[in-house]
Amino acid sequence: MSTVLPSTAPHRFRGWILAATLSTLFLLAPARVVQAAAEQNRPETVVVTVDHAKVVRLPERAQTVIVGNPGIADVTVQKNGIMVVTGKSFGVTNLIALDASGTLLAESLVRVSAAADSILTVQRGLERESYSCTPTCQPSMQLGDANRYFGEVGGQTTRRNALATGNEK
Incomplete structure (x- = not known):
């Protein structure tokens, strides 16, 4: 946001406009920081269609995978850290990956939608x-x-x- 002032504007008004612009930017900065922090904490979302499957890589050392609502999505863990997510019904659920000691490695959302193209x-x-x-x-x-x-x-x-x-x- 830049403001161009005519050279005929009194000097005192330029200073006031600059101060108002800077204070507005400083007031908006915390909101942007909060929004950025919220986006960083937002879990990854896996999008799959009903009756379709999607291949997803598990985090390293994952030993246990938990599906919040198996009526919405199902998972099958394959070798080499690969997981197949299958959409079963419309909705949103979550996936949790734990290591052997039960420590949370990752949490993702699974969004299952209808095939709309055909x-x-x-x-x-x-x-x-x-x-x-x-x-x-x-x-x-x-x-x-x-x-x-x-x-x-x-x-x-x-x-x-x-x-x-x-x-x-």
């Missing part, structure tokens, strides 16, 4: 149906769909999978 939602009153349009629209079960629709599409999917694997009963 899903078409049809709302009929209170009844919702979802279709996967990649590129042709086909029925697709999504969390939040009407129970009737979800059950019919889910039943067909289960039966088709059983037929394909030879496990039909």
